[in-house]
Amino acid sequence: MSTTASIIHVSELTKIFKVPEREPGLRAAAKSLIRRKTRDVHAVEGISFDIEPGEVVGFLGPNGAGKTTTLKMLSGLLYPTSGEARVLGHIPSRREKDYLRRMTMVMGNRNQLQWDLPALDSFELNRAIYRLRRADYVAMRDELVELLDVGDLVRKPVRNLSLGERMKVEIVGSLLHRPLVLFLDEPTIGLDVTMQKRIRTFVADYNERHGATVLLTSHYMADVEALCKRVIVIHHGRILFDGDLSSLGNEFAAYKTIGVVLEDGDARLDDYGEIVDRDGDRITLRVPKADTSRVAARLLSDHEVLDLTIEEPPIEDVIEMVFAQSR
Amino acid sequence: MSSQATPLPEEGRLRSLVDFYGTMMRTSVVSQLQYRVAQYFYMLGMVAEPVIYLVVWTTIARQHGGAVNGITVGQFAAYYIVWTLVRNMNIVFGAPFWEWRIREGRLAGDLLRPLNILHYDLAFFAGWKFVVVALWIPIAVGLSAVFHPDLHPSALEIVVFVAAIWGAYFVRSMFQATIGMLNFWTTRGAAVFDLYMATEMLLSGRLVPLKLMPGWVQTLADFLPFKWTFGFPIESLVGSLSTRSLLLGLGAQVMWTVIGYVLFTFAWRAAIKRFSAVGA
C-alpha cells in the first residue's frame, strides 16, 4: 500500500515501559539500591496503520489498551521503543517546531489554560507562541468561539468554569493555530450528554470546514458512532480491527437482534431465541448470527407477524465481543 | 471531505518573540496582582532575613567604633536594603518548581508548544518583577526610615545597577533551571538544590558582604557564578566600584548567562530524552 498520501503513517510502532519493581521488605529495598529491578510493560506492541488526509478515525479499546500511549508517541511526547511513526512528514519525537505548529493534542483530563485568568488572555499567549498574525488569530478565535458558543465563558477566569465549560474553552485554545492534525484523547470524559453532543458536533464541523485529520479516543461509543466512519480497535497494545465501523458488527458480532410485533401478543417465543426485551407488543430476541434468516422465516410462517426488524447489536456490545474473543 | 487543509502563515520570528514576552509579562502582572496580599506577606517574611543580618552587623560595628573593616553602619544599612531589591529580582523558578511541573503533569502541555521552555519561565517572572518592585518600594522606604542607609550612587552606578539586577535574574534563572533538571532522574534533587543554596549563601554576598570574607574566598567567588547574582549588583549601587569593575561585572553576568544557558540546554536535552522514554 502506498503511504505517500497518508498524513499519519504508523508502522510496527512499539512502546515498552520499564517500571521499577518494588518488592516488599527491608532487604529487598536495600537490594534495590544496588540493582534496580524493572519489569517491562508492553503498552503498544507493533501496531501499523495509515490515515489519509481529512479522515476522522476512532481509536477504541478498554482501559490500558495503549490508546493514550499511541497518541503520545504520535504527538511527540513519548519516544517509541521501536517502529516508525510519521505525521505530516515529520518524525514526532523530534518535536520540530514546524510539526508542533501543525498539530494539536487535547487530553480530556488536562488543562493548559492559565487558571487565574480569562481564557482570552491565554488565547493571546497562544497567538504569540504559535506565531499567528493578528488578523488570522482573530478570525480563527471568533469562528471557534461561535462554533462552541463560548462568547461569555472566555471572559471569566478559567477557575470559575465548570468542567464542561472548561473543556470547550480548552478546545478553542488548542485549535487557534488551525492545526491540520488533531489528536483527541477522551475529549468528552466526565461531561454531561448535552456537552458531549456539542463537542461532537463541533469536531465534525471543524473537520468539515478545515479538512483536518482527526484521531480520537473516547469512552463513549456515541462519540465514535457520530464522528467516525473508520475505527481502529486496540487491545493489549495490538490492533484487533481496523476498518469501517459498519463492518465491525459483521465481523465480530456473534448474534443479531430480531424485533417482532405479533398479532398474538401472548405467543411464547422462547424456543426461537433468547428474549432480551419485551416493550409493549414489541419483543426483542437475540439470535446467533448464522441462524438469523432461518429464525426470521420460522417466525413469519408460524405467527401472524405485524412487524419484524433484524438489527446489528448495539456497537457497545460488539466492542465487548471483540475484546471477549481476544482474551 | 474538503481536504484543502493548509497551515496558517507565520508571523516573523523575532516579532513573535517580542510579542510573546510582552503578552506573557502583561499576563503575569495581571495574575500576580490577584495575589498581591499573599505576595506582600511573602515579601515581609523575606525581609526578615536581611534585617537580621543588618541588626547583627550594626551591633558589631557599633562595638568596634562604628565600622567593621571600613564598612560603616550606614553602609551596612545601604547594603542590606539594596539586598532586598536584588533578592526580589533574582527569585526564579528553582528545583521545587520543576518537581511540581513534572508531578502535576504540566510538562506535557509545555512540550507540545513550539517555543523553548525557558522563554515561558523567563517571560513569566520578568513580568512578575514589575509587580514585586512596585510592592517593594514602600518596604524600602520603611527600612530606610529605620536604618538610615548611606547611599549616594552616581548616574553611571544607577544605570549599571538597573542592568545588573536583570543580569542577576538571568544568571540565576539559568543555573536554577539546570539544577531543576535533576528532578528528571531523582527524587532527591532537593539535596543538590540545598547545596547550591548553601554555597550561594557564602559565596554570593547574600549572608555577608564579600569584602568581609578572607581574601581567598573573595578570589574564589570571582570565578564562580554566585557573586554575580547578589554581591555584584548590590555593590554596583552601594560600593565604590571603578567604572572598569562595573563594566567587567556586567560582562561577567553576560558570560555566566551564556555558560548557564549552554549547561541548561545540554541538561534539558538529556532530561527530555529521559522524560519521553519513561512517560508522564
Ligand SMILES: Nc1ncnc2c1ncn2[C@@H]1O[C@H](COP(=O)(O)OP(=O)(O)O)[C@@H](O)[C@H]1O
Ligand atoms: N508512563 C508509564 N509508565 C509505565 N507504564 C505506563 C505508562 N503509561 C502507560 N503505562 C501502561 O501502559 C499501558 C497502556 O496505557 P495507556 O496507553 O494509558 O492505555 P489507554 O489510554 O488505552 O487506557 C497500561 O498498562 C499502562 O499502565
Ligand SMILES: [Mg+2]
Ligand atoms: Mg487513555
